[in-house]
Amino acid sequence: MRERFVRVATELLDTDPRVAILLADISADAFDAAKSRHPDRVVNLGIREQLLISAASGMALAGMRPIAHTFASFLVERPFEQIKLDLNHQGAGAVLVSSGASFDYSSSGRTHQSPGDVALLGTLPGWTVHVPGHADEAERMLRAAAVGNGLVYLRLSALANATPLAVRRLGFMVLRRGTLATIVAVGPLADAVIDATAGMDVTVLYAPTIRPFDHETLRATLTTPVVVLVEPYLAGTSVAAVADALADLPHRVLGLGVARDELRHYGTPAEHQAAHGLDPASLRAQITGFLGADLVSGRLRMSAR
């Protein structure tokens, strides 16, 4: 996804004079060619992430469309007050594009992992938060963000689904219909959720954009008010959004995702995914446990067909 970001952002620089790329050393080499053509619109600030966000604000106030990029941990968590005040409070728009996600840099340890970025942005109004599951989706999101004026977070990850799922619209997309529960699979965890729920009588929704939360599709496709969120960042991040969407209904909700406790291990992203219970087998076990007796009777019903 990061390679696609560089290619598409470079094209946007060529075609839209409002677009500027702000960097903090990360990925700077990848933008060398773009910088040679647009020296004033590709700006590497050095290892200065507070300035990365503040400068994006100042550029927006001057009339530009800034795209700021670094690792998620240094783009959202480190300069969070700059996001809150220099973007939101000023009323300045920007596109923040992160890489690294929750555990792409599994072997780098906690310092380079950002499971809390979406939850943090969730404390602020007005953000569109994209969690693309495929480079094609990321490309479409970036192109749409570049022509707007609002606050957009594009969370790129090395983790991806085998094929693009969301082609046209930003809201949730129905991958499968069932009756016993709704499983909301966010971005690159869709393939794992599809595997995990094979044979289950459940609806699976695909959410490549998690803010704003698509209340309408959740409500429109709801059969039983039982919802499982599967998010590739901090577990439970969108539980409150589900509670808001279903506030008038007695409902149950389970938030699966990256554990709050630090995982003090290195290793591969796949090992981290499994350790957080986000591999297909672990997901299936957790979902089955949550649905409990409903699922057992559902299975009986399915097998009786």
Next chain:
Amino acid sequence: MSEASTLPRYTYDDLPRLMALMTGDEKHDLAAESTLDVLWVLYDRVLRINPAQADAEPRDRFYLSKGHGPMAFYAILTANGFIDASELPRYGQFDSVLGQHPDRNLLCGAEISSGSLGHGLPIAVGSALGLRAMGLTDDRVFVLTGDGELDEGSGHEAIAFAGRAGLEALHCVVVDNSSATYGWPGGIEARFATEGWSTVRVSGRDHHALEAAFTAPHPGRPHAVVAVV
């Protein structure tokens, strides 16, 4: 034409009376007063900012980073036709546009919202970059900060980058009232000079010296004016 353009203007001698409308007496908060002459000279003699033609080019941008104690700023904006003097007594009230820290989304004339220290100069760096990228080479950005505010590390990210990037459009006014807890050995201007800025230290009360400092040429470099009060 904006509504503000029809407002009366006031002189320097009116400022104590305008500030008294906010404070209830003429004994001003020291933090507010430290910026009064700097702001007066900027708005009266330097900045190309007109409430009647807020977006006319070329124009300058003034970012009040040191948003604490904004009564002097509000008095200056009133004197320059941005604020109706009748609003001043409502300072700090629930539905006033004049808070204890300015909000650009409430107050015409406040180009940034400020209050938390260490944000204005980095935002100004971005605006100077933006103006350069858009080819608006006649527009300037002035940002007012304080010697205490520069305790925040974010300011030093901005100082170092702006110097090396040669942001000529950027002007940083440091009102130095010796409020930094641990001080700045060699003067705060040394932190700017070592990064390649043009610097000057002047009295923050001397209008002639302030005007000369604000308008001194500094080709290819950002400019820092340390105004001592």
